[in-house]
Amino acid sequence: MADVFASIPFTIIATGALVGVAASLLGTFLVLRRSSLTTDAIGHAIVLGIVLVWLATGATSGPVQLLGAAAAGVATVLLADALTRTKSVRTDAAIGLVFPALFSIGVVLLNVFARSVHIDAHTVLLGEIGFIWLDTVSIAGLQVPDALLWIFVVTILNLVFVTVFFKELELSTFDPALATAFGLAPAALGVGLLVLTSVTAVASFDAVGVVLFVAFAIVPPSAAYLISDRLSHILGISSAIAVASSVSGYGLAVAMDVSIGGMMAVMTGVFLTLAFLLSPRYGLVAQELRRRADLVLGENRALAVHLCQHEDDPNAGEENVLTALQTHLRWEDNKARKVVARCVDGGWILRDGSRLVLTDMGRAAAIEILQPSK
């Protein structure tokens, strides 16, 4: 146990996994509230906060850095909101205006103090999850990396927030008006979400930088949202995806000798793609299968209805034969044969010489269409 934190791969994977879990716990709500891009704005804006706090106090990590830098994230969103309220600028443009400005100030400050600052502009963007083990603190005799310690604390914080306010968050996310009517103050919860997102971004910063944080925060929840409708399941699935991405991303990155943080983020994308394609309910494959099943059912029903309507006809012998389908339903020979074969297999019709006769099951299906009220 004591050796666990001395294992570099373990600390890297654990940090990546916790960044993913902490970020996607909050990201789930941001995705559902259609404000995913606040993670982008916050992620960039905290750079200014980190530089300012560092210049003022010399702190490169710890609670002061967490809260101070997080304030910059919150300020960005509030500033963009205020800008939107002046009605000179629409929401999308307001966000696109505010965070590049704050981020630019941060980067220029970094450039100016480049010789003495602990981060350079490059790390700002990409993080250095591979080097987090260089800065450690000693806890109960164990050397724990700074970044791992703080993201652990923040993960617990987020977990407590989401657990304690689960009902409130759920209601204010899906029905803000009702939440207000119940006196739940959805706006206050929104601010809480914002503050925690900023704190999480700061705690993740050393490991993954500002842009990859966006991937960790919104890709796993988006993937989970494509799989499930239940909020608790979405939270669980996205956390699982975050952990799986961290483990597999680390393995691939080491094998291919490429950026670890980048590969972890790419893996979240792989899981999203899988969900997009294969999700049982909303996946592309499921959509396509459903479409085909609908098509098949429609053809079967058309045949059953046709046969049913001519059943008692004196010239049923001419109507209810394979060739009539070509003229009456305008089906090509091939298609007519296929549908008939399918309906025979499915027990809807029987062949009586060249005549096609409905079974009880087939007639029931036709009557269901013809007289839906019965």
Add this chain to the structure above:
Amino acid sequence: MLALLTDYTVQTVILGALLLGLTSGALGSFAVLRQQSLLGDALSHAALPGIALGFLVAGSRSLPALLAGALITAVAAALTITLLLRRSRLKSDAAIGISLSLYFAVGVVLLSYVQGSAGAGQAGLESFLFGQAAAMLRSDLVVMSVLALASLALLLALWKEFEVTSFDPVFAASIGLPVVLLDAVMTAMIALAVVLGLQMVGVVLMSAMIVAPAVAARQWTDRLDSMTILAALLAALSGVVGALISATARGLSTGPLIVLALTVITLVSLAFAPKRGWIASSLARRRARRNLHEHQVLDILQGLALRHDDAAYLSEEGMVDSALGVRARTTLQQLERQGLVERDSHRPEEGPHWRLTAEGREAQGNALHSGGKA
């Protein structure tokens, strides 16, 4: 200063900034108009993997190859967003954030792969993150001019079509314009504008070059053509200013400086523009409120006079206050200056009393509102 302007590198940088500003400003106007500000953000981040791929394919840092790669992945990101919007239940904010962060993550991985494998010759790819104007060559200018002129010429040639489609897509479709195709061309052109700025502004901040000039120009005019021209000029101006500052000081990234110059221009526009500016509109609001109060006070005085059947009835100021709902003193004094009301000074111990002058009564008689409701 003159020596600076004749410097070979500086000339190159200024020309580059001009070209970049003209294109991004002009096309950004359309992006902002169509509420696609954040699309530019996604496209610019998505250019990163393209740059790395261009390098891997060309085997050298040749600008046409890098830009071609960037354009391809930027357009791929736009297609990804469309695919996610059409075929999944994700909303546009999530779709944009997903594309932005995942394409960027792939770029980070590819960049680290290039660094690990290519050895010499790969230097400078990272300057695409924040832009480095000083690294620009004369030959790069040729590439940039061709692309800039091509996209501006296309914009001019299809001006009417783009204008109609952007303002009213339904109408555009009804008169037979190929709306989907025009949208696709516009998105590709915005991608092209983004790609043009990569060398100078970098992938992270290029979105600001799309959004901010358009927002600034929008404040000064209500016409799309003048807005587009103004946006292009403002973007070019801030490009030149930012590039010059970065060329004179060592170690300053160009992108953030250009964005800061742009932010100043945008703030000035938001605050000081006539009509739409914050100052102008707050003055207009105050004027409107004053006008309204003047009318209300005249009505109140007239109403009290009617009720007492005495055209020269002296109303107590406190009564006017309570009828108006706020202190009426300022308004009464304004009206007094206009000669519409007069103050009675005979009984100072009862506080000020007011009545309509003959002129005031005439003004009330001419006005549509009849009073008497007080």
